[in-house]
Amino acid sequence: xxxxxxxxxxxxMNAVLISCTFSSQPETQHSSYKDELRYPIVSDSTTTVQTIxxxxxxxxxxxxxxxxxxxxxxxERFMPPQFPDxxxxxxxxxxxxxxxxxxxxxxxxxxxxxxxxxxxxxxLEPVDEKNCLVxxxxxxxxxxxxxxxxxxxxxxxxxxxxxxxxxPCYEGYSLAQKGDIVVVSVNHRLNLLGYIDLRGLGGAFSxxxxxxxxxLIKCLEWIQxxxxxxxxxxxxxxxxxxxxxxxxxxxxLAMPFAQGLxxxxxxxxxxxxxxxxxxxxxRLGLKVIEELGIKNPAPQVLAEIPYEKLVEAGERAISKINxxxxxxxxxGNISFCPTIDGKYLINPSFDPEAPDISKQIPMIIGSNKNExxxxxxxxxPIDKVKSxxxxxxxxxxxxxxxxxxxQVYPDHNPEDMIYTDLFLxxxxxxQGNAKSAQKAAPVYMYFFTWKPSVNALGACHGMxxxxxxxxxxxxxxxxxxxxxxxQLAELMSAAxxxxxxxxxxNITGLPKWEPYTQESGTTMIFDNNCRIVHHHDQPLMQFKTxxxx
Numbered sequence: 001x002x003x004x005x006x007x008x009x010x011x012x013m014n015a016v017l018i019s020c021t022f023s024s025q026p027e028t029q030h031s032s033y034k035d036e037l038r039y040p041i042v043s044d045s046t047t048t049v050q051t052i053x054x055x056x057x058x059x060x061x062x063x064x065x066x067x068x069x070x071x072x073x074x075x076e077r078f079m080p081p082q083f084p085d086x087x088x089x090x091x092x093x094x095x096x097x098x099x100x101x102x103x104x105x106x107x108x109x110x111x112x113x114x115x116x117x118x119x120x121x122x123x124l125e126p127v128d129e130k131n132c133l134v135x136x137x138x139x140x141x142x143x144x145x146x147x148x149x150x151x152x153x154x155x156x157x158x159x160x161x162x163x164x165x166x167x168p169c170y171e172g173y174s175l176a177q178k179g180d181i182v183v184v185s186v187n188h189r190l191n192l193l194g195y196i197d198l199r200g201l202g203g204a205f206s207x208x209x210x211x212x213x214x215x216l217i218k219c220l221e222w223i224q225x226x227x228x229x230x231x232x233x234x235x236x237x238x239x240x241x242x243x244x245x246x247x248x249x250x251x252x253l254a255m256p257f258a259q260g261l262x263x264x265x266x267x268x269x270x271x272x273x274x275x276x277x278x279x280x281x282x283r284l285g286l287k288v289i290e291e292l293g294i295k296n297p298a299p300q301v302l303a304e305i306p307y308e309k310l311v312e313a314g315e316r317a318i319s320k321i322n323x324x325x326x327x328x329x330x331x332g333n334i335s336f337c338p339t340i341d342g343k344y345l346i347n348p349s350f351d352p353e354a355p356d357i358s359k360q361i362p363m364i365i366g367s368n369k370n371e372x373x374x375x376x377x378x379x380x381p382i383d384k385v386k387s388x389x390x391x392x393x394x395x396x397x398x399x400x401x402x403x404x405x406x407q408v409y410p411d412h413n414p415e416d417m418i419y420t421d422l423f424l425x426x427x428x429x430x431q432g433n434a435k436s437a438q439k440a441a442p443v444y445m446y447f448f449t450w451k452p453s454v455n456a457l458g459a460c461h462g463m464x465x466x467x468x469x470x471x472x473x474x475x476x477x478x479x480x481x482x483x484x485x486x487q488l489a490e491l492m493s494a495a496x497x498x499x500x501x502x503x504x505x506n507i508t509g510l511p512k513w514e515p516y517t518q519e520s521g522t523t524m525i526f527d528n529n530c531r532i533v534h535h536h537d538q539p540l541m542q543f544k545t546x547x548x549x
Contacts, residue, residue, distance in 0.1 A: 039063070043094060049142055051226045054087040058137075059094050064173050065139050065230070069097030072222040073133040073215060075189070077303045078198055080207045081133060081218040097134030098126045099163035100190045101307050115455040116374045119478035120462065123166050129193065129307065135219055136164055138172035138183040139230045147233035149501045150223060151175065152262070153185040156243035156462070159212060159274070159337045160191040167462075169471040178470055179497035182232035184223065188215035192314040193307075195336035196288060197281035204299050209281065210344045213251055220261035238264040238500045242465060246270015250431075251338050253358040254349035264503050266364045266496070268468070269371060269461055271427040273351040274337045280321075281339030287317035350431050359440040362503040364496075366446035366523075367428045369459040371421035376451070376458030380415035388418055397547050404539040419458060425537070426544045433518040442515035444505050446524040447536075450488055454480030464526070467492040484528050492526055 043059035049067070058067035070093045073081040139148065153170065155162040164170060164185035172183030188194065194212025198205040224234045239262045241249045246267035252258045253265060276284065289297050291313035292305065314336065322332035338345055349355050370376050380388075389398045405417050428445065435443040448464045457463060457478065466475040470493035472485050479485040491509050499505040506513050511532045514522045521535030535541075 047142075048090060049229050051229060052086075053084050055090045056093045057090050061173060062177070063140055064176050065137075065142055066173070067093045067137040067230075068095050069093050069134045070137065071097075071131070071133060072135050072186070073218040075133060075211070075215070076299065077129070077193065078196065078205065078208045078211070079299065080211065081215050083218070083222070084133075096125070096136065096165040097187060098128035098132050099166070099187055100132040101127050101129050101193060102157075102162075103160040103191050103311065114375070115457050119452075119455055119457050119475070121168055121475065121477055123168065125163055125165060132187050132189065133215055133218075135184055135186040135222070136172065137230050138176035139232065140176060140180050141231035143229050144231050146231050147228075147236070148180060148182045148231050150182045150184060150227055150232040150234070150237045151500050152220065152223065152237060152239045153183065154216065154239065154241035154245035154248050155185070155187075156241065156245045156270075157190070158244035159195050159247070159335070160244075162190070162244065163187050167465060168474040169466040169469045171469070171471060171474060174470040175493060175497065178493060179500065181497060181500055182227060182230055184219075184227075186216065186219045188212050188219070192288070192310055192336050195338065196314070197276070197285040197339045197341065198289075198297075199341065200282040200286045201289070201297055205297075208285075209339050209341045210255075213248065213255060213338055214257075214344065216248060216252060217255065217258050217261065220258060224261060235263070236501075237262045238266060240266035240268070241270060242268040242462060243270050247272060247274060250349040251275075251345065253361065254347055254355040255345055256357060257344060259357055262361070264362050264499065265358075266499070267366075267431070268364075268464060269367045269424055271350070271365055271367065271424060271431040273348060273427075274335070275345070275348050275351075276334055276337060276339045278340050278342060280334055281341065284317055284321060284334060284336075287321055288313050291316045350434050352430070352434065354431075354434040354438050356438075359438040362441045362499070363435055363443045364446065364499055364505060365428055365431055365435070365443060366448065367421060367424040368461060368463055369421060369447065369449040370419050370451075370457075370463075371424050371459075371461045373419040373421070373458060374460050375456045376415070376419045376460070377456035378415065379413070380418060382414040385414045385417050393547055401543055401547075404543040407539045408537045422540065422544055426541055429541055432516045436515070436517045442503070444499070444513055444524070445516040445522065446526055447533075449525055449527045450485075452478065452480045452485070453482060464492070467526070468496045469493065488526065488528065488530075491530060 039062035041059055041061055047060050047065060048055055048057045056067060056070060058065055071084040074084050075081040155164050164187050170185055172185060175181060176183045189212045198208035223237060227234050239249050239252060247270045249265050249267050250270065294301060318334060321334055326332040340348060386398055389401060393401060405412065409416060432443055432445050449459050451458045466472050466479055467489040470489050472479050472481055472489045494507045495505040495510060498507050510530055513524050516522050523533050523536065525531050525533055
């Protein structure tokens with residue numbers, strides 16, 4: 001989930017651990033009393049793996065070998081990541097590693113935000129700048145010569161917050177068990193630590209750009225050289241993410257150094273373009289140094305500055321540059337995000353064309369009906385709806401919008417015009433058009449419209465996550481754990497597993513899912529009644545094209 005489009009970054013616990021960390025573990029779907037009797041937890045010599053950096057020990061949960069907090073890289077502050085040091089003995093990797101330092105807004109943790117916090121049940125986690133480059137693995141086999149497809153999950157939170165364990169449903173047990181695939185989730189540097197551009201300082205900082213994305217590339221490289229020891233196939237890797245994680249997937253699709261490290265891609269509610277130009281990236285980085293008042297910004301000097309002071313300087317730098325841009329009638333929306341630096345990221349991804357270097361990569365893309373509305377049960381009278389629409393559109397456009405909406409959703413309530421997402425959905429269509437125009441690899445489009453009956457969250461941003469991970473019970477407060485939720489999760493997780501294995505999401509139980517093209521508009525609706533539609537919301541998409549805001 002993204003910094004501007006989500007409240008995921010409201011979770012933070014400022015603690016530092018040297019190597020391994022602990023966060024409270026939710027009760028899992030597979031931990032019934034009978035299962036515990038039949039499948040005890042095992043952690044001994046049979047649950048160890050010899051990686052190229054040293055021997056690590058995980059544990060076996062039922063028939064799934066689990067490893068948490070594996071270091072895949074090391075990095076000094078503002079420096080590119082390096083592979084971890086080799087070690088002797090056995091490193092115990094049985095608990096999640098720490099997450100990267102987050103934005104300052106994460107200090108404003110507010111657990112009283114009604115259905116949102118109750119539904120999402122964010123894990124409170126330790127933070128450790130030095131030891132946050134870790135990954136987690138779930139697999140059915142170790143060194144068994146079986147080539148299992150690999151699913152690499154990149155968490156949301158924009159480029160500023162989140163972790164591989166901040167939501168209970170991110171646990172990979174269920175997908176690994178159901179699909180016999182290897183599930184990997186990963187932490188990486190965020191916000192200013194991950195996306196400041198200090199190339200303008202020269203010297204030791206010549207490669208200090210897109211560091212968070214360099215971390216993800218280093219993770220994919222670690223997978224290439226180690227995943228066979230976890231029963232995985234390095235020639236069949238799918239990268240996937242939701243919201244900000246989807247944005248990172250899109251960025252990887254345009255990064256030359258990432259090519260060949262993955263073979264399929266999934267973007268969930270992440271079809272958006274956020275990047276700084278080469279000039280703006282360097283300018284922002286130098287502005288931060290100016291705000292810090294440092295005349296000799298050597299690496300060791302910057303390494304000693306408290307993180308909170310860095311964040312404050314970064315916020316002041318962003319604010320000042322944005323004000324300058326606005327005064328020049330330019331968009332004032334820069335932030336710490338990927339930079340078009342000409343080496344790691346040469347061109348923006350899907351802006352407007354799909355990256356040519358990844359044209360052979362099959363994709364799944366999609367979004368949710370309500371996205372950033374989290375209280376969809378609140379009625380809004382039609383007069384107030386019109387007033388709210390008038391804040392976005394001119395008076396003559398409001399009636400055109402209502403006409404278009406009624407064509408698409410004839411049985412709507414007035415508030416649906418406010419709660420239905422019209423930010424991400426048009427971007428999904430644009431991305432689908434760009435990808436399909438390459439005529440090189442299929443792109444499958446979905447639209448998630450399922451709403452829980454137990455709360456007001458609707459088909460909000462992130463609601464699909466428990467379904468694709470087949471972890472309904474781990475997010476009971478979000479989904480209600482109702483029978484229809486379990487049924488839809490069985491179908492969605494099976495479709496994702498099929499795509500992870502073959503690049504084709506078609507399964508028994510779902511209508512035939514043809515690839516999307518601009519001409520066909522083929523889209524899978526995921527709901528209690530899954531169905532295929534073609535350009536189902538074209539009047540709204542046409543309106544948004546003609547009247548952006």
